[in-house]
Amino acid sequence: MSDQNPYEKLGVSEDASFDEIQDARNRLLEQYSGDTKRLEMINVAYDAILMDRLRMRQEGKIKVPERIRFPERLVQAPAKESPTKSELSNAWLQRIIDKPTPRDVLLPGAWYLGLSAISVFYQAGGDQVLQLALVLGVGIGIYFLNRKEGKFGRAVLLTLLGLIVGLITGGLVAGLLVPQMTFISMTANQFSTVLTFILLWLISSFLR
Template structure:
């Protein structure tokens, strides 16, 4: 006796519409839910029919509803949406990133490095540290405003970066330095961290 065709296994004709094939597959799967081998045979028959119908569809010989899916197709669709979502996130992040020219980044590096060195060398004169920090704030506002001529935006970003720098600098001191460090050292170190964050924001933030 010859082996049954996929259509015969599901008990449908070769001209049966997909809705009938789907119902037959669901009915048999429910009926034989306790028999793994039978379920596997039903699934294989259904997949074979789907593959055949999709092949015929590509050849223009039969219409297959768009809601028909099988394992390989699901993986492709999933991969497509994953790549699409990744690209969307990348594009969203990219709109906030700026790629400065060599001269531009050299200028900003020189200014913030000079401020950092001055703060570091003048550590005993702690009264000057806030002055240089204020100068760094104005410099950062200037560079950010120069990009899009939006002063309010430049002020907001600078205040956020200033807060982040002070929090980061203070946290680093608490983690890696003992309680015996001087107030002058703390102010200088935090200011240098702030200048580094200012350099990042003014150079690479759009």
């Protein structure tokens, strides 16, 4: 093997590409792993080929790629940046908040406005009318939310959450505002119902 030229020692032709030379060297290093003398001979042959290619380049016979002249230079891909908290927050909001069309706002708004008017001005029915209006309001909210993306369970959850928050908040606020609203005759239950309708309208219009 000592009489062979560097190309023959690696088992490649003199016009072999750099990739072929590199593969041959790696294959031989793996094949003779543990044989120090043979490994040294392989590396010497590889270095001799590199020097021969550089000489040929200086003579203008070939163009040596950068990876032959600088095999230790590794091109590292730029690290992928992790999304910031602000970007994650914006993505979460985009999944929750909708950009409704005027129709998406006005149509449920008209329904809830009508239910609010019935709740305030039709006092003869008492609390039964309010309960019926709330049931209709929940159904309307579920319908319009489900119509956007077809997620019925999500629509039910958001609507019921709006109902609970609206009734609780309305009950607390009614005790403060209703006694001062002398310009209109409204009970605490009516005020709470109207406030709930406003919240359900916001949810069905601006959430998805």
